[in-house]
Amino acid sequence: MRKFVRVPVPSTLKSRGITAVQMNHGISAKKRLGENHEEKHQTDDGRIPPEILGDGGGSMISGGSALSAHVVEPSSRHTVLDSVDVLVVGGGPAGIGAALGAARAGANTLLIENHAFFGGTASWALGMGMNQMRPSGQPRSVVHEHLIRCIAAYGDQAIRFGRHSVHCNVEYLKLAVMDALDEVGAKYLVRIQAVDAIVEVNRVLGVVVATKRGLMDMLAKAVVDCTGDADVAFFAGAETMTEPTMLMPMTLSLALTNIDAAKVKPADLKAAILAAQPKHPLTPSVFIEVQQIAQSRSWYINHSGTADLGRIDATDPVERSKAECFSRRQAYDMVRSLNESDNPALREIEWVASGPQCSVRETRRVKGVYILTEDDARAGRAFKDTIAWRSGYVDLGGEKGEDRYGQMMMIHDVPFTSILPEKIDGLLIGGRCISTTHVAAGAGKSIGNCMATGHAAGVACALSARKGILPREINVSELQDKLRDDNVNLEIKDREQKTP
Numbered sequence: 228m229r230k231f232v233r234v235p236v237p238s239t240l241k242s243r244g245i246t247a248v249q250m251n252h253g254i255s256a257k258k259r260l261g262e263n264h265e266e267k268h269q270t271d272d273g274r275i276p277p278e279i280l281g282d283g284g285g286s287m288i289s290g291g292s293a294l295s296a297h298v299v300e301p302s303s304r305h306t307v308l309d310s311v312d313v314l315v316v317g318g319g320p321a322g323i324g325a326a327l328g329a330a331r332a333g334a335n336t337l338l339i340e341n342h343a344f345f346g347g348t349a350s351w352a353l354g355m356g357m358n359q360m361r362p363s364g365q366p367r368s369v370v371h372e373h374l375i376r377c378i379a380a381y382g383d384q385a386i387r388f389g390r391h392s393v394h395c396n397v398e399y400l401k402l403a404v405m406d407a408l409d410e411v412g413a414k415y416l417v418r419i420q421a422v423d424a425i426v427e428v429n430r431v432l433g434v435v436v437a438t439k440r441g442l443m444d445m446l447a448k449a450v451v452d453c454t455g456d457a458d459v460a461f462f463a464g465a466e467t468m469t470e471p472t473m474l475m476p477m478t479l480s481l482a483l484t485n486i487d488a489a490k491v492k493p494a495d496l497k498a499a500i501l502a503a504q505p506k507h508p509l510t511p512s513v514f515i516e517v518q519q520i521a522q523s524r525s526w527y528i529n530h531s532g533t534a535d536l537g538r539i540d541a542t543d544p545v546e547r548s549k550a551e552c553f554s555r556r557q558a559y560d561m562v563r564s565l566n567e568s569d570n571p572a573l574r575e576i577e578w579v580a581s582g583p584q585c586s587v588r589e590t591r592r593v594k595g596v597y598i599l600t601e602d603d604a605r606a607g608r609a610f611k612d613t614i615a616w617r618s619g620y621v622d623l624g625g626e627k628g629e630d631r632y633g634q635m636m637m638i639h640d641v642p643f644t645s646i647l648p649e650k651i652d653g654l655l656i657g658g659r660c661i662s663t664t665h666v667a668a669g670a671g672k673s674i675g676n677c678m679a680t681g682h683a684a685g686v687a688c689a690l691s692a693r694k695g696i697l698p699r700e701i702n703v704s705e706l707q708d709k710l711r712d713d714n715v716n717l718e719i720k721d722r723e724q725k726t727p
């Protein structure tokens with residue numbers, strides 16, 4: 228975490244909004260939400276009452292004047308690469324939703340991404356169905372539809388529609404994300420990794436990024452952590468949660484071509500890999516899923532990856548390295564299982580790609596003001612401060628010894644308090660690292676759901692930046708109205724619970 232000293236604001240910098248806030252630690256009362264999950268999270272004017280805001284809720288702007296009182300300057304400076312209203316860190320599904328949402332809401336928005344392209348796991352997995360993008364075939368928001376429209380613009384090779392999912396060729400997805408960001412005027416930078424948080428007291432003011440020119444600073448009025456691993460929150464000193472006994476496995480996906488669909492079916496590949504397990508013991512034992520890539524003649528394999536290795540923490544450099552290297556050998560064993568098969572059509576199959584890295588299902592989750600639970604998901608719980616909803620399945624991704632794979636859940640709300648870190652300000656969370664339990668993380672990790680929480684976080688940060696207040700202080704009713712304007716249906720009574 229970077230430390231700061233306060234200096235008076237030069238007038239030329241005031242307009243950048245890089246300002247200190249007066250901290251009032253008087254508001255520290257904290258209350259876990261009780262049994263009644265429908266209980267009021269908001270006052271009648273839409274604000275979250277201070278007693279449930281958590282310790283970080285102590286940052287107060289006094290009459291807006293504090294926003295022009297000071298500028299924070301790094302005690303050891305890096306070059307400031309940019310200074311924006313809303314900085315979104317991580318360009319996976321959540322980050323895409325956040326950047327589109329914030330830019331559409333009028334914020335000067337910058338999305339930064341560690342890889343050289345966007346999409347996160349949706350791209351690394353080489354063709355997976357982006358689930359819950361259109362539950363029951365119905366559009367779920369303007370940002371989801373915007374991305375779908377941009378992918379579909381590349382034609383039939385780019386996209387195939389399922390019941391609730393969008394199966395895309397990831398090469399077109401990578402282009403489509405940039406197209407969508409360009410259309411809403413969001414800025415973006417790739418090959419930029421956030422390696423630290425810039426924090427004053429308990430407010431995030433930006434991140435330190437690693438570049439080929441060394442470390443640089445990115446400053447923002449509000450930051451959305453969409454890193455999947457809660458990197459920004461962790462660097463900022465926010466409390467994060469990690470399942471101590473087991474984490475959902477990582478997976479290196481494979482893309483295969485030279486497939487004669489008249490002669491082989493996905494089930495044939497799965498059967499051949501499982502049958503060859505005694506000879507090729509690295510192959511995954513829990514599940515193997517084979518699907519067509521968009522409408523092409525190529526298929527991809529998703530599977531339970533590192534499940535047989537036990538608990539692997541992708542944020543641990545040594546464990547991560549072990550998992551990545553193991554997974555490349557595992558992929559080779561899967562291909563050998565096909566190519567050594569008795570079935571000539573399987574022997575013809577060629578391995579053309581694997582993901583640029585293992586796709587990660589679960590690492591750290593931020594401890595928010597409210598922790599969403601499996602029970603919330605299974606009961607289809609509603610929250611007054613809902614800002615998104617999640618649909619689909621409870622699915623622990625092939626975690627060993629778990630039978631919770633593909634079990635249908637109820638459509639349930641995500642409250643604002645689950646994207647709001649308990650103790651750190653200036654920061655909201657989107658995607659797979661929002662505040663949930665381990666199983667509830669598995670219940671909401673579908674791409675459409677991650678995009679939805681990112682979208683809400685992006686719009687919320689845009690609101691906070693425009694008003695010069697902390698994300699924690701925004702009027703949640705106003706946020707809900709903005710999300711409704713973006714075609715998000717927050718009315719639980721309208722939901723069809725039976726179809727994903």
Ligand SMILES: Cc1cc2nc3c(=O)[nH]c(=O)nc-3n(C[C@H](O)[C@H](O)[C@H](O)COP(=O)(O)OP(=O)(O)OC[C@H]3O[C@@H](n4cnc5c(N)ncnc54)[C@H](O)[C@@H]3O)c2cc1C
Pocket residue numbers: 316317318319320321322339340341342345346347348349352355356357358359419420421422453454455456458477478529530586587588657658659660672673674675677
């Ligand atoms: C193997 C596998 C298969 C899956 N199958 C499906 C499926 O079929 N359908 C479905 O809907 N969902 C599926 N999921 C779940 C879904 O893909 C994820 O839950 C979802 O992508 C999470 O979105 P996210 O944006 O929160 O995180 P991620 O997709 O992990 O994206 C995070 C992004 O942040 C970037 N980043 C991370 N740290 C930093 C940093 N410090 N600085 C800058 N950038 C950073 C990463 O490079 C990445 O682009 C699968 C997941 C896995 C792992």
